Amino acid sequence: MQHKPEGSIATDNAAEFKAKLGVKLFIVYSLIYFGFVMIGLTKPELMGFELIGGQNLAIIYGFGLIILAIVMGFIYNYFCTKRENKMIKK
Amino acid sequence: MIYDVSNLAVIVFLFIVGLVLGLSFFFARKTKSSSGYFAAGGKIHWGVNGIAFAGDYLSAASFLGICGMIAYSGYDGFLYSIGYLAGWVVALFLVAEPLRKLGKYTFADALDAKFNSSAIKLTASISTLVVSIFYLIPQMVGAGDLVVPLLGLPHWMGVLIVGSIVIFIVTTAGMTSTTYVQFIKGALLVVFSTILTIYILNNGLKLTPNENYHKFANIEAIVTKDTVVNVSDKSYTVIKTKSVDDFVFVKLEKNGSEGWYNLNKKEGKTALDEMLFISINPKGEKLYNGAPKSERKFFQVGHMSKIIVDGEEVDKTGPLGPFEFIKTIKNSEVVLFSKKSFTDGENLITVWYQKITKGEDIMKPGLLYKLSDASGASFMDRLNFLSLMLALFLGTSALPHILIRYYTVSSQSAARKSTIVAIASIGFFYILTLYMGLGSMINGVIDVESSNMSGPLLAKSFGIGLFSIISAIAFATVLGTVSGLIVASSGAIAHDFIDKYLKVKMTDKGKVKAGKLAALSVGIFAIILGIIFEGMNVSFLVGLAFAVAASANLPAILFLLFWKKTTAKGIAWSIVTGVLSSTGIIIFSPTMYNQYGLIAKNAPIQLDNPGIISIPLAIITLVVVSLLTQKDNSTKDFSI
Numbered sequence: 001m002q003h004k005p006e007g008s009i010a011t012d013n014a015a016e017f018k019a020k021l022g023v024k025l026f027i028v029y030s031l032i033y034f035g036f037v038m039i040g041l042t043k044p045e046l047m048g049f050e051l052i053g054g055q056n057l058a059i060i061y062g063f064g065l066i067i068l069a070i071v072m073g074f075i076y077n078y079f080c081t082k083r084e085n086k087m088i089k090k
Numbered sequence: 091m092i093y094d095v096s097n098l099a100v101i102v103f104l105f106i107v108g109l110v111l112g113l114s115f116f117f118a119r120k121t122k123s124s125s126g127y128f129a130a131g132g133k134i135h136w137g138v139n140g141i142a143f144a145g146d147y148l149s150a151a152s153f154l155g156i157c158g159m160i161a162y163s164g165y166d167g168f169l170y171s172i173g174y175l176a177g178w179v180v181a182l183f184l185v186a187e188p189l190r191k192l193g194k195y196t197f198a199d200a201l202d203a204k205f206n207s208s209a210i211k212l213t214a215s216i217s218t219l220v221v222s223i224f225y226l227i228p229q230m231v232g233a234g235d236l237v238v239p240l241l242g243l244p245h246w247m248g249v250l251i252v253g254s255i256v257i258f259i260v261t262t263a264g265m266t267s268t269t270y271v272q273f274i275k276g277a278l279l280v281v282f283s284t285i286l287t288i289y290i291l292n293n294g295l296k297l298t299p300n301e302n303y304h305k306f307a308n309i310e311a312i313v314t315k316d317t318v319v320n321v322s323d324k325s326y327t328v329i330k331t332k333s334v335d336d337f338v339f340v341k342l343e344k345n346g347s348e349g350w351y352n353l354n355k356k357e358g359k360t361a362l363d364e365m366l367f368i369s370i371n372p373k374g375e376k377l378y379n380g381a382p383k384s385e386r387k388f389f390q391v392g393h394m395s396k397i398i399v400d401g402e403e404v405d406k407t408g409p410l411g412p413f414e415f416i417k418t419i420k421n422s423e424v425v426l427f428s429k430k431s432f433t434d435g436e437n438l439i440t441v442w443y444q445k446i447t448k449g450e451d452i453m454k455p456g457l458l459y460k461l462s463d464a465s466g467a468s469f470m471d472r473l474n475f476l477s478l479m480l481a482l483f484l485g486t487s488a489l490p491h492i493l494i495r496y497y498t499v500s501s502q503s504a505a506r507k508s509t510i511v512a513i514a515s516i517g518f519f520y521i522l523t524l525y526m527g528l529g530s531m532i533n534g535v536i537d538v539e540s541s542n543m544s545g546p547l548l549a550k551s552f553g554i555g556l557f558s559i560i561s562a563i564a565f566a567t568v569l570g571t572v573s574g575l576i577v578a579s580s581g582a583i584a585h586d587f588i589d590k591y592l593k594v595k596m597t598d599k600g601k602v603k604a605g606k607l608a609a610l611s612v613g614i615f616a617i618i619l620g621i622i623f624e625g626m627n628v629s630f631l632v633g634l635a636f637a638v639a640a641s642a643n644l645p646a647i648l649f650l651l652f653w654k655k656t657t658a659k660g661i662a663w664s665i666v667t668g669v670l671s672s673t674g675i676i677i678f679s680p681t682m683y684n685q686y687g688l689i690a691k692n693a694p695i696q697l698d699n700p701g702i703i704s705i706p707l708a709i710i711t712l713v714v715v716s717l718l719t720q721k722d723n724s725t726k727d728f729s730i
Contacts, residue, residue: 012191012502022183023652029179030483036172037479041472044461047454054417058165058454062172066517069179073510076182084503 013087018080025072032068036061095242102558103240106566107255110271117267134266136504138273140511143495145272147174147486147516148279149225149571150232150542152523153564155629157548158541160527161392162426164452166459167527170629171520173482177636178516180644181487182509188651190496190505196578197493198586201646207658208591213665215586217642218490220669222579223615224638225489226572228631230620233568235542235628239550240561246621252565253617256572260580260609268573269498275566280515282560283522286545289552290529291415294407295397295422299534300551304389306444307364311340311353318353321362334432339365339441341434348380352443366391366427366442366538369434390547392536395446396423412525419528420449426457426531427538442538452531470696478633481701485636488643491574494581541627572616576609583608626685633699634676641704642668645712653716657723660716668708675700 012018039046039057047058134142152174159167192200198214230249237248259267310322317331318340329341329348338353340362351362366388369377378388397404398421407418427442451457459475460467486492496505530536530544535551537543546564550557584604588594596604623631645664649656676682679698680690697703 012187015187015191015502018187018506026179026183029176029183033176033179033479033483037476040455040461040479041476044454044456047456048450053413054420055413056420056450056453059416062165062168063521065172066175066520069175070514070517072179073182073513077506077510080506081503 012084014080014083017083021076021079025076029069029072033065036065095240096554096558098554099240099558099561102562103565106562107569109274110259110566110569111255113267113270113274117270133500134269134498136499136508137511139269139495139499139504139508141276141515142269142272142498143276143492143508143512144280144515144519145274145276145567145570146491146495146574147512148276148519148567149632150229150564150568151629151632152519153279153283153545153567154232154235154542155228155627155632156520156523157526157530157545158543159458159627159629160524161530161536161544162541163458164447164528164531165454166457167629168524169455169459169479170482170633171523173479174486175513175517175520176483177486178509178513180484181492182506182513184651185487185493185647186496186505186509187502189493189647190499190502196497196581196586197490197643197647198582198590200493201650201661202590202658204650205658205661207662209662210658210665211586211591213662213669214643214646215582215591217665217669218582218586219579219612220673221488221635221639221642222490222575222582222612223619224635225491225632226575226579226612226616227619227623228626228628228635229568229572229575230616231623231626231631232542232628233565233572234620234624235540236546236561236565236568239543239547240565245624249617249620252568252572253613253620256569256576257610257613259569259573260576260606260613268570268577269495271566271573272570275563275570276515278563279567280519282556282563283519283526286549286552286556286560287522287525287529289556290525290533290548291412292409293529293533293552294410295394295415295418295532296406297394297397298405299393299532303393303534304391307351307362309342309351309362311360311362313353313360318362330434332432332434334430337430337443339430339432339443350439350441352441363444365444368440368539370438370440372436390535390537391425391427391442392531392534393425394419394422394532395425398422415525415528416453418449419532420453422449423447424449424452424532426452427536429538452528473702474698477637477697477699477702480705481633481637481640481699484640484644484701484705488639488647489636490578490582490639490643491571494578495574540625572613576612576616579612580605580608583612623685630681630698637676637699637701637704638669638672640701641672641708645705645708649709649712649716655716655720655723656712657716657719659719659722660712660714663715664708664712667711668704671707672700672704675703 049057051057051060156167156170189200192203197218198211201214202210233252234245234248237243238245309326311318312320316338318328326342326344329343332339340351340353342349342351350365350367352365354361354363366379381387399407399418424447426445426447428445429442431440455461456465460471461475499505499508526545530548533548533551535547546557546561549560584601588604589601642665646661675695675697678693678695680693680696681698683693684690
């Protein structure tokens with residue numbers, strides 16, 4: 001016998017929009033992440049290249065990946081919440 | 091290493107442990123149903139759950155392991171921070187909301203929601219158990235490491251204390267208490283790590299970390315045909331010269347005490363640099379720098395050999411900003427310590443020799459993971475790096491103790507929001523790990539026997555108060571994470587295996603009792619493993635847990651959510667393939683051979699992280715088996 005999920009799970013009319021947006025953002029982040037990995041694998045000397053403020057590519061790319069994940073999370077939540085509210089009004 | 095035990099540290103430790111136990115008692119009264127035990131009744135606020143996510147995730151691996159790895163190997167340790175955080179992107183964008191909608195208590199519930207398959211119930215419960223145990227090992231090792239300087243107890247006692255407290259917590263209150271423990275601990279960890287980072291930046295960089303820092307002997311040597319025949323300082327006597335790989339190590343005697351030195355050639359002069367060493371005789375007796383441990387001749391290390399500011403050499407910098415701190419280390423030189431082992435007669439000698447390292451090499455990948463042709467990187471070295479980064483990226487959203495936290499909130503949007511709170515707090519913490527790791531590297535706090543204690547020992551160098559709080563939080567970190575893992579494991583045994591797979595009829599109270607008994611068994615097993623794996627870097631061990639999770643669980647989750655042709659048999663066989671291939675590669679890897687006391691080079695698979703092989707294998711299995719069993723799907727409803 002199947003059981004229902006815990007808590008109140010209402011019908012989510014925004015689910016398709018959120019899933020599509022999630023996949024798109026995931027692809028963007030994955031490309032940037034594996035760009036970092038590929039530089040490490042193929043041209044590791046580039047990681048020591050100084051970019052701005054005396055910081056090298058490794059530091060800027062590494063910090064950038066962490067900050068980008070946070071920023072993309074907020075962007076994703078903004079559009080998802082907006083769509084959920086729109087669906088509730090309808 | 092022997093540490094002085096502080097009364098303040100003991101009091102703070104007891105207070106934090108008391109707080110955790112108090113919370114457990116409080117919530118125990120409220121936890122009567124299986125829903126309350128396994129999923130906190132789905133009633134946790136998303137903000138609290140988000141910080142509790144951080145508490146779950148910022149385990150011993152993050153605070154102890156990453157800081158230690160950065161302190162030993164620079165930027166290569168920071169790769170773990172980048173990978174661990176990137177994994178949350180997969181969780182947020184692909185997994186959080188659909189999984190919340192599908193599941194009830196466990197990861198197996200979600201996988202099985204569409205199929206009602208006994209094969210999925212069985213394989214998912216086994217995979218949950220295997221991943222949780224892989225993740226439990228580093229937590230227990232970290233706990234053991236913590237109590238050595240904190241309470242002056244041996245490693246095994248720390249493992250036993252954590253194991254016992256956690257078994258008590260989990261068998262009394264389950265997921266509600268675990269959530270609030272994680273919430274408090276997650277918040278405290280981020281706040282006090284920020285304070286520690288402020289101390290590091292305010293302290294700046296110094297050639298001599300502190301007044302008591304050891305002054306390393308550097309003795310001019312007279313060498314004939316690679317053999318040291320005499321030294322300039324006549325108070326020393328040359329005992330023997332020993333070639334080990336590309337190194338020449340020399341044993342000297344002074345005032346009846348023997349020591350090992352590393353022969354170096356600098357600017358046409360030959361000199362002997364003092365090393366730390368441990369010798370073990372055939373009876374198993376250990377001498378630290380030639381004396382029993384109790385004589386305290388072994389010391390903490392880590393210092394800068396050259397500080398360059400605006401092109402000029404200086405002795406110290408004064409307070410630095412966050413970017414200046416990194417830039418100054420990048421332009422300067424640091425003395426790192428590397429390990430070598432060899433035999434001297436019947437004794438096994440392990441030495442740690444000084445290695446002057448350019449700051450620019452510390453601030454980019456390459457010290458731990460060989461990547462460039464210049465460093466002699468092989469194909470397998472590069473494959474190991476790729477495998478690690480892949481496992482870290484894909485492992486987070488497949489960790490059972492993280493996945494069960496999605497069922498503690500009330501809705502899909504709450505699951506999403508709590509993930510974003512988690513990403514923000516965890517991301518901020520991971521940026522701090524670079525400062526805490528580098529701070530440990532240069533402030534004379536490294537215990538060469540265990541990298542795991544670098545962060546707390548750095549705090550100790552700034553004052554016993556900060557050390558006491560940081561260590562107690564780190565201990566609570568282990569308590570919280572182990573609690574979460576044991577709840578996940580007990581859910582896999584009691585709910586997925588006994589209740590759903592074996593279909594043993596139990597009352598709701600009976601299910602809770604079965605869960606508690608399962609928690610007790612897993613807890614005892616974890617204690618044993620924590621003692622066996624003493625001395626290994628906890629972040630490395632967690633990297634392995636991520637690889638097993640990414641191989642066993644993630645293909646099943648993602649294909650279930652995004653590929654309509656996925657079948658129950660496809661999922662079950664993919665989990666089996668993922669578990670067997672990843673654990674098989676780990677068991678026969680060079681690092682594990684080292685752990686067994688065998689020669690690492692003889693390991694049949696020269697790969698430390700299995701992800702690059704086991705993840706694609708699990709995906710291929712899922713696709714092939716699903717395509718071969720399409721008939722099974724003809725009677726199923728696939729609307730999510």
